[in-house]
Amino acid sequence: MSTNEVALGAKAGGRQSAVSRERKAGMPKWLYGWVIPVIVLGLWEAASALGLVSQSALPAPSRIAEAFWKLCVNGDMAKHVSASAIRAGGGFLLGGATGLLLGVFTGLGKWAERTLDPSIQMLRTVPLLAVIPLFILWFGVGEFSKVLLIALGSFFPVYFHTHLGVRSADRKLYEVTRILQYSKLHLLTKLIIPAALPNILLGIRLSVGASWLLLAVAEMMGASAGVGYMIQDARVYGQTDIVFVGIILFALVGKLSDSLVRLVERRYLQWNNNYKG
Amino acid sequence: MLTIERLNKTFAAPAGAVVALSNIQLQVERGQFITFIGPSGCGKSTLLKIVAGLDTAYEGTVELNGKSITGPGVDKGFIFQEPRLFPWLTVEKNIAANLSLGNAQVRRQVEELIELVRLKGFEKAYPKELSGGMAQRVAIARALLRKPEILLLDEPFGALDAFTRTHMQEALLDIWQNSKTTMLFVTHDLDEAVFLGEKVVIMNPRPGHIRNIINVDLPYPRKRTGVSFQELRSKVLGEFEKVEQPPLLDQGAGI
DSSP states (O other), X not given: OHHHHHHHHHHHHHHHHHHHHHHHTOSOGGGGGGHHHHHHHHHHHHHHHXXXXXXXXXXXXXXXXXXXXXXXXXXXXXXXXXXXXXXXXXXXXXXXXXXXXXHHHHHHOHHHHHHHHHHHHHHHTSOGGGGHHHHHHHHTTSHHHHHHHHHHHHHHHHHHHHXXXXXXXXXXXXXXXXXXXXXXXXXXXXXXXXXXHHHXXXXXXXXXXXXXXXXXXXXXXXXXXXXXXXHXXXXXXXXXXXXXXXXXXXXHHHHHHHHHHHHHHHHHOTTOTTOOO | OEEEEXXXXXEEETTEEEEEEEEEEEEEOTTOEEEEEOXXXXXXXXXXXXXXXXXXXXXXEEEETTEEOOSOOTTEEEEOSSOOOOTTSOHHHHHHTTSOTTSHHHHHHHXXXXXXXXXXXXXXOOGGGSOHHXXXXXXXXXXXXXXXXXXXXXXXXXXXXXXXXXXXXXHHHHHHHHHXXXXXXXXXXXXXXXXXXXXXXXXXXXXXXXXXXXXXXXOSSOOTTSHHHHHHHHHHHHHHHHXXXXXXXXXXXXX
16 A cells, blocks of 8 residues: 555656746746747748838738738628638537547447448548539538538548547456446446547547638638638738738637647546546 | 356367366355466366356356356456556546446445545546556455455456555455455465465366365464465465476466
């Protein structure tokens, strides 16, 4: 017993010294990620002020910020962002939920895997952008085909990783659940899903990325609102600063949604040996 | 009471059927502590899996209280060589597993068991934060919560270092004396078999069968260094050396 406690104490001690080493460096951890963007922005602004770059090709950061602010004030920003968020969110929910259900289904049953998985794996290899013309022919350029395209893109990562996670549930733990007489429902909720959770969350993160990518594509193929439309529209009128605003918006929202999934991971995967945070 | 009569078990192998267990006869009274020892391939683990109900493809009679064993269940607790805890659950939730800690009775029993296996203060720890011995104690508590009729232990301390193993053996005897659970304990460690068991079952390979059963008439707690312990150890060792060694090339791990 006492040897065990000593071992545990030593581990905690190791963690403590890592913290103090960080303090010694003098800069909070989160600040490191900002070093390069700040330097780049500084150089860029300086180059613009000195007239080294053309304002129509590469507007100064201050001008982009100004355009950003203007769009916020006149309400265009809210309109475009909310239109995009509804599209991306709807498509992601539809595709992700289908992927999760089908992934669990084919992961559990040999029969389901043999019949369904080969077809899904084949479809997965088709570049999604190649099916856009088909979607336009079938459903037009309306909202439905956009949401469907995003759903399709976010389906595959979730499906693939859920399937993998369910498959990789430990046979040895399965034997334990047989001895403990788990019900079928408990087997699913207390063994298979928790065991697959690291993979499922990875799939969700990849599919969030995919849904933003396809959102941009879908909105550029024709829309009346949305961040992608805003970029396309600004290009037509040569408003490079607004194009930059759109790109920055994608970056911000993408980072935000990624952080959200990471937060969920930190909450639910702290048990995982391989999880590094 | 556990009754095993004319138990035979064969495995299908590419080179033909292999007889894993041949004509096993054994009676275990309620509350007894039986240890099984033998070289690898003698079928001791297979025997344990059959009693657990994890392996039902056998011939003969295996009955617990007159009822044939048809599948695994909480009445036949099983401790594997690895603790096999759910890595995503804390210690207390691992012990409760599919039972709810929200239930006051379960909660109270889990707390008692944590006390019994001496893990107070580690209720909220995850398995990755535990040492091997602590994790194995959680596994034992998880089995005991189900109040098993019989506890089957398959080399449970085999992966632990010598000090932890000694401590775990004493802890297990404590638990046994408090819970009066029947224990079937498979090991390849001679000292462990004599230290723990009221009876030591010596098994022999090719085909796996019971060579001899030795009564260990020593009161608990036993002193490993005592003269009578050493005498009994020699007696078991004497029996043990009669066991024909398989050809060197086929020799696996274990003794």
